[in-house]
Amino acid sequence: RPGQNHHPAGPSTPPSSPPTQSLSIQRQLYERDFPLYKQPVEVGHFSLDSERRFFNDARQLRYYVEPEKSCPNFDLRDGYRGRFVKRDDRVKEKLDHILRWILANRSKLQSKDTAASSSPCALGVDIVTWRGHLTKLLTTPYETREGWLLAVTRMGGTLYISEVETEAARRDRENRTERHEEMMYWGYKFEQYTCADDAQSLPDPGGVVNTNEAFCTVVQTRLAEHRLLFSGEVDCRDKDPKAPSPPANYIEMKTSLEISTPKQRSNFHRFKLLKWWAQSFLPGVPRIVAGFRDHDGVVVSVETYHISKISQLIKNETNCWKPTVCMNFCCEFLSFVKSVVTEDDPRLVHLFSWDPHRDVTYSIHRDSQYSFLPDWYVREMTS
Ligand code: 0WD
Ligand code: CA
Numbered sequence: 001r002p003g004q005n006h007h008p009a010g011p012s013t014p015p016s017s018p019p020t021q022s023l024s025i026q027r028q029l030y031e032r033d034f035p036l037y038k039q040p041v042e043v044g045h046f047s048l049d050s051e052r053r054f055f056n057d058a059r060q061l062r063y064y065v066e067p068e069k070s071c072p073n074f075d076l077r078d079g080y081r082g083r084f085v086k087r088d089d090r091v092k093e094k095l096d097h098i099l100r101w102i103l104a105n106r107s108k109l110q111s112k113d114t115a116a117s118s119s120p121c122a123l124g125v126d127i128v129t130w131r132g133h134l135t136k137l138l139t140t141p142y143e144t145r146e147g148w149l150l151a152v153t154r155m156g157g158t159l160y161i162s163e164v165e166t167e168a169a170r171r172d173r174e175n176r177t178e179r180h181e182e183m184m185y186w187g188y189k190f191e192q193y194t195c196a197d198d199a200q201s202l203p204d205p206g207g208v209v210n211t212n213e214a215f216c217t218v219v220q221t222r223l224a225e226h227r228l229l230f231s232g233e234v235d236c237r238d239k240d241p242k243a244p245s246p247p248a249n250y251i252e253m254k255t256s257l258e259i260s261t262p263k264q265r266s267n268f269h270r271f272k273l274l275k276w277w278a279q280s281f282l283p284g285v286p287r288i289v290a291g292f293r294d295h296d297g298v299v300v301s302v303e304t305y306h307i308s309k310i311s312q313l314i315k316n317e318t319n320c321w322k323p324t325v326c327m328n329f330c331c332e333f334l335s336f337v338k339s340v341v342t343e344d345d346p347r348l349v350h351l352f353s354w355d356p357h358r359d360v361t362y363s364i365h366r367d368s369q370y371s372f373l374p375d376w377y378v379r380e381m382t383s
Contacts (some may be wrong), residue, residue, distance in 0.1 A: 019339040022359040023332065027141045030328035037327060040221040040284035042246040043108060043229070046101045048214040052087065054097055056104045060215040062195035063239035064251050064289065065203055067302055074193045076186035076255065076297035078205070084185060085210040089173065094162045094372045098128060098231045101218055103380055109229070122156050124227070125220065127334060129161035131232030131282050136163075137333055138278035138326040140354060147355035151370050152337055155346045156381060159337060162372045164351065183297075185209065190255045190291045190299065191235055199239040217247055219283045223327065226334045232283045247284040252276070258292040258300050269314045274321045277310045281323070333360065346378045347371050 047060035067074075102109070102123070109123055136148050149164040165173075176184075188209045196203050218231045235253040243249040256272060259265050276288055286307055291299040305313075314320045333352075340362060341350045349370040354360045365371075 019342075020336070022361045023336045024359050025141050025329065025354070027322075027325050030141060030325040030332065031322065032324065032328060034324045035224045035327050035331050036222065038222040040219040040247060040282070042217050043220045044101060044105050044218040045234075045246075046097065046216050046218070046231075048097065048212060048216070050085065050210045050212050052093075052212045054100050056101065058215060060213050061234070062191075062197060062215070062236040063199050063201075064236045065194060065196050065239065067194060071301055072193070072299055074190065074205075074291065074299040076189045076291075076293060076299065077182065079189065079209060080182050080185050083206075083208045085208060085212065086185075087211040092165070095128065095130070095160060096374060097216065098130070098218070099374065099377045101231065102128070102229075103377065105218075123158045123229070125158055125229040126227045126338070127159050127161060128229050130163070131219075131230045131279070133161055133163050134228075134230060134282050134330060135275070135279045137330040138282070139274055139321075140333075141325050141329050142274055142321045144356050147353070147358075149354075150352045151372055152341050152350045152352060153346060153348060153371070153373055154341045154344045155373060155378065157344065159334075159341060160373060161337070164370060186293065186297050187253070187255050190293075191253045193299075194253060194289065194291075195236040196239070199241065217250065217283055219247060221284075223334065224331045226331065226338075230282070232279075234283075234285065248286055250283075250285045250287075252280045252285050252288045253291070254288055255291045255293055255299070258294055266317060269317045270320055273305075273310055273314060274326075276305070277307060277323070278326060280307050336360070346373045346382075 044056075045058050045061070047055045047057060049055065049060065106123075109125070133150060136143075140148075146169070147166055149166050151162050151164050153160045153162075188211055192207065192209055193203055193205050214233050216231045217234050218229065220227070220229050222228065234247075234250045236251050237243070237246070238249040238251060254276060256268065257264075259268055276290075280286075280288060288305040288307070290303050290305060292301045292303065293299050311323055337350075337352065345366075347367050349365045349368060349372070350362050351365060351370055352360055352362045
């Protein structure tokens with residue numbers, strides 16, 4: 001039934017009727033009460049080493065060390081030529097690291113309600129994905145530049161969501177300027193100036209920056225009726241041993257151009273804080289430490305943002321984003337996906353597609369280039 005639109009919060013579709021074909025992103029549709037979002041719980045974590053090997057532990061977790069001065073003069077360009085090992089971003093890892101974590105920790109997930117209610121191989125969650133994919137969904141109602149493609153497969157009752165690079169994103173990646181390549185390094189360099197390997201030591205700005213290394217938290221939560229399991233990279237933790245337990249002790253590091261005009265401040269609030277808020281709110285990371293830099297990559301000030309205070313900070317901006325619109329849209333998208341993807345088959349992919357100023361639509365692919373659940377995972381989960 002082409003042209004039929006999924007109306008959020010409208011009368012629910014009878015179970016027998018075919019799913020609707022598209023989802024509207026109009027903001028007014030999502031301006032209602034904030035949906036239930038349960039406090040995210042860390043159910044595990046994993047690390048990726050300098051060669052991108054998986055470890056089911058926290059060996060890559062680092063500790064935040066507050067800069068000595070509020071104007072630290074960190075030179076973010078230092079080491080770009082000579083002490084930088086860059087992850088190969090042509091390699092698409094899809095959900096592989098999360099799936100590895102699931103196989104290593106299945107017993108922890110299949111506890112309580114799950115074991116009693118559903119089939120023995122069921123995970124007890126509705127959605128498995130990366131945090132970054134959910135961030136893109138949260139910001140979609142306000143995004144005017146970049147579209148997305150999300151591949152979805154249902155297996156054992158769980159929906160797996162994995163991003164597919166768009167043609168436009170591939171072109172951008174392949175045509176980055178030397179300046180842009182260098183600026184992508186600056187964020188990682190800032191982490192190196194402010195993070196230490198353990199609670200007792202100091203950061204080592206003379207070391208190598210290797211972007212293969214990562215520490216990822218795995219959290220479980222619920223958005224309205226959707227039980228979510230997702231993983232996100234965490235930059236560092238509070239080094240105080242009395243700090244609260246994860247994810248409340250985690251800190252997100254960011255860099256941004258210093259703000260010198262009212263226009264710049266307004267743009268920072270309207271566009272950058274939206275992305276920062278969405279990314280950290282999802283896993284329950286409470287703080288962002290931001291390094292403001294000049295055009296030459298020198299950090300001129302450092303500021304802390306508390307996620308719970310960001311919605312207050314932006315309230316005076318006209319035409320600003322609203323957290324409730326972000327969360328309601330994400331919730332509605334997940335309902336849309338559930339209504340569309342009803343067949344359980346690890347080789348079947350529904351590819352959801354969105355471009356700015358358009359509705360969300362999808363196409364269906366069996367045994368195609370889009371299949372993303374690896375054989376080693378399917379075999380283990382169905383045996
Ligand atoms: O294959 C893919 N398309 C993706 C792979 C997309 C997104 C993520 N990944 C995986 C990687 O295994 C990585 O370790 O992403 C992990 C991080 O996932 P996430 O936390 O869900 O991603 P996101 O929230 O978008 O980014 C968090 C941080 C970034 O920090 P900033 O401050 O720039 O937001 O992870 C880094 C980056 O430092 N990062 C990535 N690292 C590896 N691969 C990627 C990526 N594709 N994207 C961002
Ligand atoms: Ca970061």
